[in-house]
Amino acid sequence: MAPYLVIYRLLPLAIYLVVMGSWLTFTITTDIFVATDAINYADVVSESVTLFMIAMMLIFNLKLTRKTIESVLFFYALLIMLCSHAHDILDEFVVIKPAVLALMLENIASIIGLLMILIALYFWSEKYHNKIRNLKQETVSLTSQSHQDALTGLLNRRYLQEVLFAELQATSKVTENMTLMMIDLDNFKTFNDSFGHVAGDKLIQHAGQVIANECREKDKVVRYGGEEFLVIIYAKTEIAKQVAERIRQRYNESVFEIDNTRIYKSLSVGIAPLNHAVNFETDLHLADEALYMAKKSGKNQVIIAK
Secondary structure, eight states: OOHHHIIIIIHHHHHHHHHHHHHHHHHHTTOOBOOGGGOOHHHHHHHHHHHHHHHHHHHHHHTOOSOOHHHHHHHHHHHHHHHHHHHHHHTTTBOOSSHHHHHIIIIIHHHHHHHHHHHHHHHHHHHHHHHHHHHHHHHHHHHHHHTBOTTTSSBOHHHIIIIIHHHHHTSSSOOSOOEEEEEEETTHHHHHHHHOHHHHHHHHHHHHHHHHHTSOTTSEEEEEETTEEEEEESSOHHHHHHHHHHHHHHHHHSOOEETTEEOOOOEEEEEEEOOOSSOHHHHHHHHHHHHHHHHHTTSSSEEEOO
């Protein structure tokens, strides 16, 4: 048996029962009984039910296996309430003296017990509000992690499927100018075969950083797969083309070295306006076709879908 259970529950309960038993024995043996016709049996029944409920709560409280300030407060509050209602029943049959004792048991004890219960409930509510708040924060954190590409830290395709697609399909039309930008690193397979997968991962990270740096916070930068990126630009196609050209130029000029040797690199971009809110894949296919044309036309360029 846990030591706290003996110290905080069973020992006070035993002392309480001894004191209450002694007091009841003394009160009853004084022979100062109330006349039978003055007894309010409705009150006796009501108080008996209340006593039973308090006793059940005490038993449940005793079964708690972990000590908390709330459970201890609740335990002592129940003892006080039990004492108060025991007085109320006894008061129907016996004249309790002195009067100050009757006042303490009938009124003050009830008030103190209720205040202790309110304090315990307040502590409980604060504790569980904090738990709910922490759980919400953990949920947001886990959701954010599930939508983040492990290699680049950018958004991933799962974000497209679970968030962006759902947001677009919830509306009947695109409510603001949006443009899709498909980006592919030129000659990446050759680079990967020449320098290895570790170097390939570093180049993908480098490219992702360059792309993200040229986009605004409201724009969505997604690692679509492999060496391919998708950017959702919240702007007209003409503005998106300017951004794409800036990304292409920054990537070309950015320094990337392997074994102190600078690697010259390029990327290609396909652009298409986002017009079909319900069918995102339609516009994505157009951007992908524009990217294919950029690759076919010599790479290292930006093509707008026709």
